[in-house]
Amino acid sequence: MHRKTPLKIIGSNAERTRLHNRKVVLGHLRSHGKLGRAELARLTGLSTQAMSNIIAELESEALILAGERQTKGRGLPAVQYTLNPAGAVALGVEVRPNAILCALVNFLGDTLYTKRIHIESSEPAVVLPTVKAACDEALSSIGKNAPPVLGAGIVMPGPFGRVGLTGAGKAELVGWDDKDPQVLFEDVLQVPVRVENDATAAAIAEQTTGSATDLQSFCFVYFGTGLGLGVISNGEILRGAFGNAGELGHVVVERGGRLCSCGNRGCLETYTSRMAASEFLQKRGKSAESQKDLSDLLAVNDPDLDEWICEAADPLAQAIGTLENLFDPEAVILGGAMPPELLERLIAKLNLIDATVSVRADRTLPRVVRGASGWMTAALGAAALIIHDTYIPSISKVA
Amino acid sequence: MHRKTPLKIIGSNAERTRLHNRKVVLGHLRSHGKLGRAELARLTGLSTQAMSNIIAELESEALILAGERQTKGRGLPAVQYTLNPAGAVALGVEVRPNAILCALVNFLGDTLYTKRIHIESSEPAVVLPTVKAACDEALSSIGKNAPPVLGAGIVMPGPFGRVGLTGAGKAELVGWDDKDPQVLFEDVLQVPVRVENDATAAAIAEQTTGSATDLQSFCFVYFGTGLGLGVISNGEILRGAFGNAGELGHVVVERGGRLCSCGNRGCLETYTSRMAASEFLQKRGKSAESQKDLSDLLAVNDPDLDEWICEAADPLAQAIGTLENLFDPEAVILGGAMPPELLERLIAKLNLIDATVSVRADRTLPRVVRGASGWMTAALGAAALIIHDTYIPSISKVA
DNA sequence: CTTGAATGCTCAACTCAATTGAATTAAATC
DNA sequence: GATTTAATTCAATTGAGTTGAGCATTCAAG
Numbered sequence: 124m125h126r127k128t129p130l131k132i133i134g135s136n137a138e139r140t141r142l143h144n145r146k147v148v149l150g151h152l153r154s155h156g157k158l159g160r161a162e163l164a165r166l167t168g169l170s171t172q173a174m175s176n177i178i179a180e181l182e183s184e185a186l187i188l189a190g191e192r193q194t195k196g197r198g199l200p201a202v203q204y205t206l207n208p209a210g211a212v213a214l215g216v217e218v219r220p221n222a223i224l225c226a227l228v229n230f231l232g233d234t235l236y237t238k239r240i241h242i243e244s245s246e247p248a249v250v251l252p253t254v255k256a257a258c259d260e261a262l263s264s265i266g267k268n269a270p271p272v273l274g275a276g277i278v279m280p281g282p283f284g285r286v287g288l289t290g291a292g293k294a295e296l297v298g299w300d301d302k303d304p305q306v307l308f309e310d311v312l313q314v315p316v317r318v319e320n321d322a323t324a325a326a327i328a329e330q331t332t333g334s335a336t337d338l339q340s341f342c343f344v345y346f347g348t349g350l351g352l353g354v355i356s357n358g359e360i361l362r363g364a365f366g367n368a369g370e371l372g373h374v375v376v377e378r379g380g381r382l383c384s385c386g387n388r389g390c391l392e393t394y395t396s397r398m399a400a401s402e403f404l405q406k407r408g409k410s411a412e413s414q415k416d417l418s419d420l421l422a423v424n425d426p427d428l429d430e431w432i433c434e435a436a437d438p439l440a441q442a443i444g445t446l447e448n449l450f451d452p453e454a455v456i457l458g459g460a461m462p463p464e465l466l467e468r469l470i471a472k473l474n475l476i477d478a479t480v481s482v483r484a485d486r487t488l489p490r491v492v493r494g495a496s497g498w499m500t501a502a503l504g505a506a507a508l509i510i511h512d513t514y515i516p517s518i519s520k521v522a
Numbered sequence: 523m524h525r526k527t528p529l530k531i532i533g534s535n536a537e538r539t540r541l542h543n544r545k546v547v548l549g550h551l552r553s554h555g556k557l558g559r560a561e562l563a564r565l566t567g568l569s570t571q572a573m574s575n576i577i578a579e580l581e582s583e584a585l586i587l588a589g590e591r592q593t594k595g596r597g598l599p600a601v602q603y604t605l606n607p608a609g610a611v612a613l614g615v616e617v618r619p620n621a622i623l624c625a626l627v628n629f630l631g632d633t634l635y636t637k638r639i640h641i642e643s644s645e646p647a648v649v650l651p652t653v654k655a656a657c658d659e660a661l662s663s664i665g666k667n668a669p670p671v672l673g674a675g676i677v678m679p680g681p682f683g684r685v686g687l688t689g690a691g692k693a694e695l696v697g698w699d700d701k702d703p704q705v706l707f708e709d710v711l712q713v714p715v716r717v718e719n720d721a722t723a724a725a726i727a728e729q730t731t732g733s734a735t736d737l738q739s740f741c742f743v744y745f746g747t748g749l750g751l752g753v754i755s756n757g758e759i760l761r762g763a764f765g766n767a768g769e770l771g772h773v774v775v776e777r778g779g780r781l782c783s784c785g786n787r788g789c790l791e792t793y794t795s796r797m798a799a800s801e802f803l804q805k806r807g808k809s810a811e812s813q814k815d816l817s818d819l820l821a822v823n824d825p826d827l828d829e830w831i832c833e834a835a836d837p838l839a840q841a842i843g844t845l846e847n848l849f850d851p852e853a854v855i856l857g858g859a860m861p862p863e864l865l866e867r868l869i870a871k872l873n874l875i876d877a878t879v880s881v882r883a884d885r886t887l888p889r890v891v892r893g894a895s896g897w898m899t900a901a902l903g904a905a906a907l908i909i910h911d912t913y914i915p916s917i918s919k920v921a
Numbered sequence: 922c923t924t925g926a927a928t929g930c931t932c933a934a935c936t937c938a939a940t941t942g943a944a945t946t947a948a949a950t951c
Numbered sequence: 952g953a954t955t956t957a958a959t960t961c962a963a964t965t966g967a968g969t970t971g972a973g974c975a976t977t978c979a980a981g
Contacts, residue, residue, distance in 0.1 A: 130738060130756060132550070132915065134543040134566035135534065136939045137966040144533040144967090151531070161929050167533035171930065173968050192976090198928020199976045287881025288847075339529060340763035352848065356760055356767070357529060363755065363850025364739035367879035370847035375840050375875070377777055385877035387843075441774050444786075448687075448769035449751065449848060451762025476774070478784035480766035482686025516531065535968045536937040543938090560958050569940055570959070576938095596949045597957020 141177075143516045144169065148177050149186065150514035152206050153231075154336075157190060159201025178204060185270070186210040186230065206230055211513070212265070214258050214275035214314070215506025217321065217499075220245045220295040225257035226502040227265065232331035232510050236264045237499050246298040247307060255311045273513055274315035276505030277308050280348065281320040282367040288385055317508055321345060322369050322459075323360060324504030325496060326353025329456055331507035333495035341452045343494065344371060344443075346459035346466075347501070350396045354450055358515065372396060374445065376438040394438040395469075397460060403431045414498070418462040432465070436472035443491060444476035451480050458494025466493045540576075542915045543568065547576050548585065549913035551605050552630075553735075556589060558600025577603060584669070585609040585629065605629055610912070611664070613657050613674035613713070614905025616720065616898075619644045619694040624656035625901040626664065631730035631909050635663045636898050645697040646706060654710045672912055673714035675904030676707050679747065680719040681766040687784055716907055720744060721768050721858075722759060723903030724895060725752025728855055730906035732894035740851045742893065743770060743842075745858035745865075746900070749795045753849055757914065771795060773844065775837040793837040794868075796859060802830045813897070817861040831864070835871035842890060843875035850879050857893025865892045 135143070144167070151166050152158060158166070164174040181187045188207045192200035210230040217224040227236040240257055242249055254277075262269060280295060282288055309316040319327075326343035329335040335343070339358045345351040350372035354361040361368050372392030373385050380389025393399055397417075404411040404420070407427045411417050420428045443455050457466050470491050481490055494500075534542070543566070550565050551557060557565070563573040580586045587606045591599035609629045616623040626635040639656055641648055653676075661668055679694060681687055708715040718726075725742035728734040734742070738757045744750040749771035753760040760767050771791030772784050779788025792798055796816075803810040803819070806826045810816050819827040842854050856865050869890050880889055893899075 131565070132546050134546045134568040134572070134939095135539045136568065136572070137536075137539075137937095137968085138939090140534045140536075140539055140939095141967065147531050147533045159929070166530070169533040169535065170969050172932090172970085173533070173535070175930070176967080192929090194977070196928080197926075197976090197978045199930070199974095201929055282879045284882055284884070286879045288877045288879050354848075356762065359758065361755055361760070361849070363879075364852045365850055365879070365882070368755070368848060368850040370850070370879050373847050373877060374844045378775070378836075378840060383877075387875055387877050437777075441777060445773045445844065446848075448772050449753075449767060449845075450760070451764055451767040451769070453763045476786055478687045478772060478782075478786050480681045480685045480687050480762075480764070480769050483683055483764070485683070533968090536939080536966095537968090539967095540938065558958070571941085571961090572939055574959070591947090591958095593948065595957080596947095596955070598945095598947045598959070600958060 144173070144177055145181065146514050146516040148174070148181065149206065150516070152187060152204060153514050157193075157203040157205045159193070159203055161201055163204075184210070208233065209270055211270045211273050211510075212262075213273045213506040213509035214261060214312070215278070215324075215502040215504065215509075216254050216258070216275060216308075217278040217324075217502040217505060218245070218250055218254070218296065219280070223250065223253055223257060224499055224502040225254070225261055226499055226506050227261040228503060228506040228510065230270075230510065232328070232503075232507045234499070234503060236261045237502070245296045247302060248298070250296075251307060251311045254308065258312055272314050274317065274509040275308065275312050276324060276508040277304060277316060277318045278321050278324045278501045278505045279304060279318060281351075282365075282370060283320075284365055284367070286365075286367065288370065288373055315509070317505075317512070319505065319508060320351060320353075320366070320369070321347050321501040321504075322351030322353040322371075323362070324353070324502075324508055325351075325458060325494070325500045326355055326456075326504070327360070327507045327511050328500050328504030329458060329494050329496065330355060331510060332503075333456075333458075334492055335454075335456060335494075338453045340450070342446045342450055342455045344439075344446075344455060344457045344459075345500075346397055346457075346461040349373075349398070350392045351459075352446070354452075356450060356452070371442065371446075374442055376441050391438055391442050395435040395442075399435065400428075400431050403434070404428065414460055414462055417465055421462055421464050421468075428465075429468075432468050432472055436469055437474060439469065440473045440475050443473070444479050447476075447479040447481035447490070454488045454492050455490060456492050456494045458496035459500060460498065463493060463496075543572070543576055544580065545913050545915040547573070547580065548605065549915070551586060551603060552913050556592075556602040556604045558592070558602055560600055562603075583609070607632065608669055610669050610672050611661075612672045612905040612908035613660060613711070614677070614723075614901040614903065614908075615653050615657070615674060615707075616677040616723075616901040616904060617644070617649055617653070617695065618679070622649065622652055622656060623898055623901040624653070624660055625898055625905050626660040627902060627905040627909065629669075629909065631727070631902075631906045633898070633902060635660045636901070644695045646701060647697070649695075650706060650710045653707070657711055671713050673716065673908040674707065674711050675723060675907040676703060676715060676717045677720050677723045677900045677904045678703060678717060680750075681764075681769060682719075683764055683766070685764075685766065687769065687772055714908070716904075716911070718904065718907055719750060719752075719765070719768070720746050720900040720903075721750025721752040721770075722761070723752070723901075723907055724750075724857060724893070724899045725754055725855075725903070726759070726910050727899050727903030727906045728857060728893050728895065729754060730909060731902075732855075732857075733891055734853075734855055734893075737852045739849070741845045741849055741854045743838075743845075743854060743856050743858075744899075745796055745856075745860040748772075748797070749791045750858075751845070753851075755849060755851070770841065770845075773841055775840050790837055790841050794834040794841075798834065799827075799830055802833070803827065813859055813861055816864055820861055820863050820867075827864075828867075831867050831871055835868055836873060838868065839872045839874050842872070843878050846875075846878040846880035846889070853887045853891050854889060855891050855893045857895035858899060859897065862892060862895075 352369035751768035751770035776788035
């Protein structure tokens, strides 16, 4: 994941075809809710017979459930199939310098279990066993005859690899520099593991269970320690050559602006981020370290906080314009570790640029939307990523 | 292409598998130059027998050529196969308000023929027959028993659809607003047609025959009428939800900066673009309408042009930093309708930001590279896009 | 109320494109 | 020269999808 892998393009055979088709079917069931065999056959371009076989297999594995027959005009009513929420589970873990957040989700991405564990050290020797124990506990929480575990998603602070940008990142996690987390975690957990950054995971969470369930292309602005960005473009996750795409916090919005910890001036993060907010409020003698603090200030309509919001809105609006022009998304979503009401106010104050490719006559969605995120977003997103992998084939898209 | 199509994910069967595998083989032959059957089998994860069959088919269609056996250690030396340059051709067309550029390329993307045709009007009624005639002439230029025509790539100015941003775009092409160019051109030309914007086409040209042949992820900054951006990320073209991704010209680099034709202030295009250069030089009483003018000024080391370059470099450097942080590319390439020497000087003057995810210890390439582009880049890129489609499966990538 | 068209679905036979395993050829090494 | 290694082919097999006939169920027309 850190390293550039010269992506290997492989051929297909009957077996891989079957795997692909299974994913395609699960994907359609997810996005449509419920469907009959014949309709699935039409959607996928496969024969009804092939669909029958695939459905039979998925049903025997309890990944899908047969529902009532449903009448739609003439003809034999089709048996409606749906994803079985209890058909499988996935683990999600967020590793922070001082804590591990662990989540378990069902086959729809719904939360089954969450837990936060404080850690004294972020070395692999501490983190790995703690994560293992947390995952075991999460799995045992759902009782004895548990459904299959599809895998575990791990969220770690980026950027990956030794890059110029180290202000706030993996540097905070000691002892991981020359390790490959994917291998380490797979070793310990004994399930397939995927490692992603927080913003991407949050974006996937948003697409799986949040406010982007119908979107194929969107940008997710993630308020974490810094300011991250997860981009989904035409259904695909944008990672970049080294897995470091989406470093929104250090996009310059004001030439020669405020000095940032990265050494540059005018990074968006210095204006619009949790850090920026807490620094601003600290100067006014107020504490805003936690989300709770911010919520409290918000509740009493604190004028200083309002002032910060106004100040933060302009740089953000400019950055959103940039995202729109560069990525042409269906919408930009704001989420992460900020009180929802604060995000709402921030959105309300946004003075968006009028001339971007996203200003279109036929828009149905607002250009900027608040994400449906909570404090566990990244860990839940990591788990959702695993679910996501089971119904997104890396294959044959036709417009 | 303008409209958002809720991308349809389809299943696979034996036939589609074969098509996919053919593409995979062609893709590997393209990137490796020459390969034997056994090695191809290993690369693709297919059996040698399957590879033999695929190779036989491709050879019978003259898409590939058998070369000498080549000894590599023990064992029977493998017959080396290469793409047959003369195995197929593709058309590329750039439609501008006052001209049509037509190109024909061979199966490797090498130029076989180019032509520029002046047009009085850019209405469909004029453009379509002109393009048809130009393509016919291009094809007849290569003689009687011509290889199969894979298709035609068409480059038209974006943005697509009616968007807020109409400063310089399709608006210039009259009578196309409510038409679907893809359908119109396919009707007239009777070959598969793809429509793209200039920057994306140029990026593909760069990847096919230019300086990005080894790159899987890069950003191509295209100096055209305005300033465009083509993004290839992990081998895939980034289009955005409505095909308008990459509108780099209207990314704001200076808050409250120069007034742009789009109505905003501080767009990159107002500092760094052909238009910006010619306006700057006009104020100094010099004409720089054409590339030739610029080349001439450059040849005599014109101080005003030098001054413009210095002035243009800073905003561009900032934008490049943004691209690096958002897309995490292997490199940023500068190209398009600018004299190569000017691009070189511009690159030399760039004061790149030190803290982006692209600043890495293990870099081998420079962060910014000059593209190997000429005046036909977009049309050639359009043709290259068709070639590209024949060896890039939209399928199964494994890291 | 009956009958026929439309639609969902299954059965059985078939086909396509892969895989598997044995045989063949040619070079490198012993 | 004999042996090992590797590329390739031949022949048989297999996995997964397709095709076409037939049955079930519903709607709609007569």
